[in-house]
Amino acid sequence: EAGVTQSPTHLIKTRGQQATLRCSPISGHTSVYWYQQALGLGLQFLLWYDEGEERNRGNFPPRFSGRQFPNYSSELNVNALELEDSALYLCASSLGFQVLGYTFGSGTRLTVV
Amino acid sequence: AQSVTQLDSQVPVFEEAPVELRCNYSSSVSVYLFWYVQYPNQGLQLLLKYLSGSTLVKGINGFEAEFNKSQTSFHLRKPSVHISDTAEYFCAVSAVGRTNFGNEKLTFGTGTRLTIIP
Incomplete structure (x- = not known):
């Protein structure tokens, strides 16, 4: 069974540009979660998608957005990139709404220069 | 809301020595508890989880x-560590039950970096 896959592995962008990160959940998982892991800040909850809808978002500005497609894959968009957006972005998936342990992908390392 | x-x-530990990584949580409702491990340049892997029942969980x-409900703790232990255990360890909590959307997310601690000394 394939795990959670994220692409690209690394992404380098210039301040002010837009970044698009992608995530494919485990087959059968309908919920996708996005977390930001910035240096020294631990994992911060970004967004949760379930059955194609945004169910919850963390304390991040609106320039962080995303969507979930009919095949349950997901996309995270970060507009007007700032230097402090540099971080590892982790995607996780789970079966339905009840969190009984996420399965994480390996992440996308976003560097803003 | 929950916090960890x-x-x-x-935490530096000599190889083959025991280790305990501490985790305390705060919540006004019942919780599920998790420990994840992150090896260098990788995502997070689930080590173990407490959902209900026996308070001692093996991973x-x-x-x-x-x-430990009275002390609101969920400490991680290993009797003898190996070099391969070098990693960052995260404790996480989520609320039990679907009281409203928002309980489904995991709240993570800031992590403990375990370094094994040969």
Whole structure:
């Protein structure tokens, strides 16, 4: 069974540009979660998608957005990139709404220069 | 809302010695508790979880954790560590039940970096 896959592995962008990160959940998982892991800040909850809808978002500005497609894959968009957006972005998936342990992908390392 | 505190940001331990990584949580409702491990340049892997029942939970790679409701703790232990255990360890909590959307997310601690000394 394939795990959670994220692409690209690394992404380098210039301040002010837009970044698009992608995530494919485990087959059968309908919920996708996005977390930001910035240096020294631990994992911060970004967004949760379930059955194609945004169910919850963390304390991040609106320039962080995303969507979930009919095949349950997901996309995270970060507009007007700032230097402090540099971080590892982790995607996780789970079966339905009840969190009984996420399965994480390996992440996308976003560097803003 | 829930919160997690991992008091030790770094823990150095000699190889084959025992280790305990501390985790305390805060919540006004019942919780599920998790420990994840992150090896360098990788995502997070689930080590073990407490959902209900026995308060002593065994996980992968010889790790175990004990849920203590009165002390709101969920400390992770291993009787004998190996070089391969060098990683960052995260404790996480989520609320039990679907009281409203928002309980489904995991709240993580800031992590403990475990360094094994040969």
